[in-house]
Amino acid sequence: MSKIAFDRMQFVVADDNAHMRRIIRALLHGFGAREIHEAEDGASGLEMVETYQPDILITDWVMPIIDGAELVQLIRNPSANKNPFLPIIMLTGHTERKKIIQARDIGVTEFLAKPISAKGLYDRISSVIERPRPFIQTKTYFGPCRRRQDKPFEGPDRRKADQDSSADSDFPAMAS
Amino acid sequence: MMSKPAIAPDHTTYSAGTDLQRKVTLPGGMPGIDQDAIDRAEQALKGLSANFDLWLKDEIRHLAAARDHLRGISGEDLPEALDELFRAAHDLKGQADTFGYPLITLTCASLCQLIETAKDMPDIDLARQQRLIEISGHHVDTVRAIERKKIKARDHKLGQALISTLQKSSEMFIEQQGTPTR
Numbered sequence: 001m002s003k004i005a006f007d008r009m010q011f012v013v014a015d016d017n018a019h020m021r022r023i024i025r026a027l028l029h030g031f032g033a034r035e036i037h038e039a040e041d042g043a044s045g046l047e048m049v050e051t052y053q054p055d056i057l058i059t060d061w062v063m064p065i066i067d068g069a070e071l072v073q074l075i076r077n078p079s080a081n082k083n084p085f086l087p088i089i090m091l092t093g094h095t096e097r098k099k100i101i102q103a104r105d106i107g108v109t110e111f112l113a114k115p116i117s118a119k120g121l122y123d124r125i126s127s128v129i130e131r132p133r134p135f136i137q138t139k140t141y142f143g144p145c146r147r148r149q150d151k152p153f154e155g156p157d158r159r160k161a162d163q164d165s166s167a168d169s170d171f172p173a174m175a176s
Numbered sequence: 177m178m179s180k181p182a183i184a185p186d187h188t189t190y191s192a193g194t195d196l197q198r199k200v201t202l203p204g205g206m207p208g209i210d211q212d213a214i215d216r217a218e219q220a221l222k223g224l225s226a227n228f229d230l231w232l233k234d235e236i237r238h239l240a241a242a243r244d245h246l247r248g249i250s251g252e253d254l255p256e257a258l259d260e261l262f263r264a265a266h267d268l269k270g271q272a273d274t275f276g277y278p279l280i281t282l283t284c285a286s287l288c289q290l291i292e293t294a295k296d297m298p299d300i301d302l303a304r305q306q307r308l309i310e311i312s313g314h315h316v317d318t319v320r321a322i323e324r325k326k327i328k329a330r331d332h333k334l335g336q337a338l339i340s341t342l343q344k345s346s347e348m349f350i351e352q353q354g355t356p357t358r
Contacts, residue, residue, distance in 0.1 A: 003210050004201065004202070004213070005201070005202050009199075017267045020270065027220060030213070030219060055199070064263070085193060093267070093288075094266075114271065114273075115270065115273035118217035118221060119214050122209065123209070126209065129196055132193055132196070134190055135189070137181075137189075139186075
């Protein structure tokens with residue numbers, strides 16, 4: 001039996017390339033999703049997120065006017081957006097390490113490099129649902145905790161409160 | 177929706193939301209991946225594959241148009257024209273593998289890298305601008321040749337040799353121009 005009820009989920013897909021949108025739609029349909037809203041650029045992606053309040057946003061990076069990175073930053077603005085916690089999967093042709101780090105640092109939930117595959121997309125959606133991460137807000141960052149809970153953190157702990165065991169006591173795996 | 181945040185001196189933690197998990201996880205569902213769902217999605221993708229040759233031609237037309245636009249452009253108009261070519265190449269880089277042409281992915285990856293690096297270079301003189309346009313054009317010609325000859329194998333010797341030559345030309349251009357500004 002299927003573990004995830006895709007037919008209960010709503011997606012917004014933002015990609016300026018019509019062929020890519022068709023491919024993503026076909027894959028999501030294959031999983032069982034029925035409510036898929038397509039946006040041709042970052043601006044209409046933001047509008048659709050506001051209008052439909054989807055469960056997951058899948059966005060391309062390279063788009064005209066407002067690109068995927070700017071779209072993520074607009075969504076991860078708690079004072080300007082209704083759901084800054086929205087899970088965001090960045091699906092992009094960028095494969096460079098610096099881009100993956102940049103995506104993480106602007107608050108992307110999951111990163112998926114093209115070429116797209118059914119398994120790759122399923123894994124990212126499944127991760128969003130089954131392993132949701134706490135959100136962290138600092139002066140310069142708002143987004144999912146950048147320390148994966150299932151991976152031990154190594155190195156000096158720069159977060160002051162992590163030295164105070166009471167503050168993060170709900171997240172034992174995060175405490176280093 | 178997240179629960180009440182834990183406030184610390186330098187950050188606030190919102191515990192992981194489980195609303196979506198509750199909404200879409202079926203009771204009694206098997207843990208781990210749902211291979212049936214993945215198989216259905218792969219079938220759906222296969223169902224689209226009859227369009228791939230047409231879509232590829234469409235993307236290549238777009239790439240060639242961006243290259244044609246670049247010819248004769250210099251100075252302050254160059255960055256915008258390069259952006260247009262970058263977007264077209266980046267789209268193809270992301271899709272060509274799915275369409276069955278991995279060597280087009282590699283060619284476009286080389287073109288994207290060349291443009292991204294060139295954009296960050298300070299003061300490229302006119303001769304160097306023309307050289308950049310020329311190398312970009314060779315990439316586009318290679319993409320067209322791979323499609324025209326229907327080269328789908330990743331290990332196609334001639335295809336690989338062509339890409340290797342393009343990469344060397346790009347590297348030489350970057351080396352001669354000097355270090356990017358960032």
